[in-house]
Amino acid sequence: MRSPQARFTSPLRGAALTARVGVAVGVCFAVCFLTGLYSHYSQEPHQPVPVPSSPVWGYRLTQGLHVVSGTVAVPLLLVKLWSVYPLLFAPLPRPRLRPLLLTALERGSVAVLVASAVFQLATGLANSAQWYPWAFSFRSAHHALAWVAVGSVVLHVAVKLPVVRAALAGPLDEPGGPREQVGPGPLTRRGLLRGTWLAGVVAALATAGSTVPLLRHVSVLGVRSGDGPGGVPVNKSAAAARVTALATSPAYRLRVRGPGGTRTLSLADLRALPQHTETLPIACVEGWSASGDWTGVRLVDLLALVDAPDDAEVVVTSLQPRGPYRRTVLQRTFASDPRTLLALGLAGEPLGLDHGFPARIIAPNRPGVLQTKWVARLEVRA
């Protein structure tokens, strides 16, 4: 009887191909994992070791790499899965407990690997397209599954290391392989591999424009590519955040609280304080980033009004009535950095309502989610 596996006849498949594509998938996963951990940690309100505020473009680079490496991994992983999936139909070993158990373990671990990798890439892509068709917290789920995915990758590599080594040491085209064989089509392994790398490059170009302005016009997947008031895209509008009435009210006051008491400042009071301009990027977890020229009051100047200590941590609260980003924490590295502004303007114009009018936080090397808009209160954490 023909085993189901015998129906997969493509001579292109083979360890030589799988191993080469596998190495590239591994590199993408490693970059994606490390940059992802950094992003996750950056968003933690309690940081035993605070993230530094320099270089200003740090998060912009790491998060750009995160989204690009994840996107590049998609075509690579598809080719890798295609190259090995007939193994799923390989006949089971003789009905003896030990071999059966080992096979079950191996296939089980591969199933976990494939499921977690597909979950990570699919939710990540959806997130960078600003599509959240699920109820769970994206950040917690994406973080937890990252460990599962990387753990199963490490296990898989450990199990397959001898095969991978031998395959990488050998030629891509085995003797009697597809090059000599008269196959169903003209495609060789070399051609397939070139096509795979090309797909990776196309995926990179399609996303990198969200970070690299020069590539903006080729990046079809770059959903936020730098258009918007002041050259900075708008993520959540004032209408979506339901803050329009509060933000435009003449009764707006900023409250600053610290050891020296509470100060209440109107927008005119804020404008009367010394103004500074800083060029700082907004770098969203979704992968897009854009640099802006922000003008406003230095946070350190505001903190000095309430006698805040040099190592103060500051809780920022938005006028926004609800939402996960209405309260954020500025660790001491950001709170004490003279480049951190309570911005009142962007690109020489007063701040637009959607960019956080009357006042927003802009700090160097911070994830965009923490650049709080429509700021109502600044409180030194006791």
Ligand SMILES: Nc1nc2c(c(=O)[nH]1)N[C@H]1C(S)=C(S)[C@@H](COP(=O)(O)O)O[C@H]1N2
């Ligand atoms: N109050 C408040 N601030 C917020 C947000 C929000 O939803 N509410 N979104 C954050 C996110 S996710 C990003 S990327 C930046 C985007 O700022 P922008 O819309 O001015 O580009 O604002 C941040 N500040």
Ligand SMILES: [Mo]
């Ligand atoms: Mo964001």
